[in-house]
Amino acid sequence: EDKVVQSPLSLVVHEGDTVTLNCSYEVTNFRSLLWYKQEKKAPTFLFMLTSSGIEKKSGRLSSILDKKELFSILNITATQTGDSAIYLCAVHHGNNNDMRFGAGTRLTVKP
Amino acid sequence: GAVVSQHPSRVICKSGTSVKIECRSLDFQATTMFWYRQFPKQSLMLMATSNEGSKATYEQGVEKDKFLINHASLTLSTLTVTSAHPEDSSFYICSASSGQGYQETQYFGPGTRLLVL
Numbered sequence: 287e288d289k290v291v292q293s294p295l296s297l298v299v300h301e302g303d304t305v306t307l308n309c310s311y312e313v314t315n316f317r318s319l320l321w322y323k324q325e326k327k328a329p330t331f332l333f334m335l336t337s338s339g340i341e342k343k344s345g346r347l348s349s350i351l352d353k354k355e356l357f358s359i360l361n362i363t364a365t366q367t368g369d370s371a372i373y374l375c376a377v378h379h380g381n382n383n384d385m386r387f388g389a390g391t392r393l394t395v396k397p
Numbered sequence: 398g399a400v401v402s403q404h405p406s407r408v409i410c411k412s413g414t415s416v417k418i419e420c421r422s423l424d425f426q427a428t429t430m431f432w433y434r435q436f437p438k439q440s441l442m443l444m445a446t447s448n449e450g451s452k453a454t455y456e457q458g459v460e461k462d463k464f465l466i467n468h469a470s471l472t473l474s475t476l477t478v479t480s481a482h483p484e485d486s487s488f489y490i491c492s493a494s495s496g497q498g499y500q501e502t503q504y505f506g507p508g509t510r511l512l513v514l
Contacts, residue, residue: 320439324503327456328433328443376505382407385435385490387505389399 288313290377292388300396303365307391309375310357317378319358321349324372324390332360332373365395399425401493403506410481411514418476418509420491426471427493431503432464435488447474481513 290311299305309319318336322329333342335351335358342349346365351358362369375388400423410416420430432444445461447453447468455461465477474493478485488510492503 322441328441331439331441334439372502374505382510384406385488385505385508387492389504390502392502 288379288384288386290375290386290388292373292375292391294391295389296392296394298394298396299365301366303395304361304363305365305393307360307362307373307375307393308357309360309388311375311377311386312356313377313379313386315380316353317380317383319351320376320378321358321360322374322376324374325370329374362393365393367395367397369393370395399423399493399495399504401427401491401504401506403489403491403509405509406507407510407512409512409514412482413480416478416481416511418478418489418491418511420474420476420493420506422472422493422504425493425495425504427474427495428471429494429496430468430474431492431494432466432474432476433490433492435490435508441490444476478511481511483513486511486513 293308320334321332333349338353346363349360372390372392374390377386402421404419430447433441444459445453445455445466447466449468449471453466468474488508490508492505494503
């Protein structure tokens with residue numbers, strides 16, 4: 287059965303901390319892994335990863351994929367209160383390019 | 398964990414026909430269901446929010462007469478694309494929540510890929 291598992295489900299940190307969010311997957315015919323940030327309405331796209339070991343970086347956020355161990359991590363350094371959100375991981379897979387989302391990690395950054 | 402299914406997973410139709418997409422929460426009662434459309438470069442656009450037994454709330458720019466949403470029960474919402482045209486070809490994703498707001502955990506379906514010829 288295809289599945290995408292995110293951990294932790296919830297995380298509370300203080301401003302300035304560094305956090306690492308995890309996403310592991312078991313799917314048939316993996317195509318890509320995506321990270322989204324959801325604050326208000328639609329999730330905002332962060333990264334798409336297709337190749338192992340290549341870090342993608344955007345400001346204080348970075349992400350990397352390990353296709354051998356079937357997981358990805360999303361790092362946020364020097365966290366700010368504005369980073370508080372639900373972070374979603376999704377995997378495109380299969381011949382029809384299906385999409386499966388994880389349950390998300392709820393990050394709360396306290397001042 | 399909570400499971401949300403969508404049917405069909407893929408549909409090809411002729412221009413001018415209508416297509417219905419179902420979204421079901423399999424093991425929980427979904428007070429609220431959300432319909433998204435995925436555009437190129439992976440961004441998701443929220444189309445509408447539906448609450449069981451009431452009319453859907455559409456986002457600005459989304460034609461409610463073209464994208465009919467029905468949330469008839471706590472486990473089923475449907476999106477009907479009426480008189481589909483090639484520009485409606487996209488990946489439609491639903492999510493379901495047992496809460497009322499956007500900050501409640503949403504469980505996403507696997508998506509439906511629509512191709513209008």
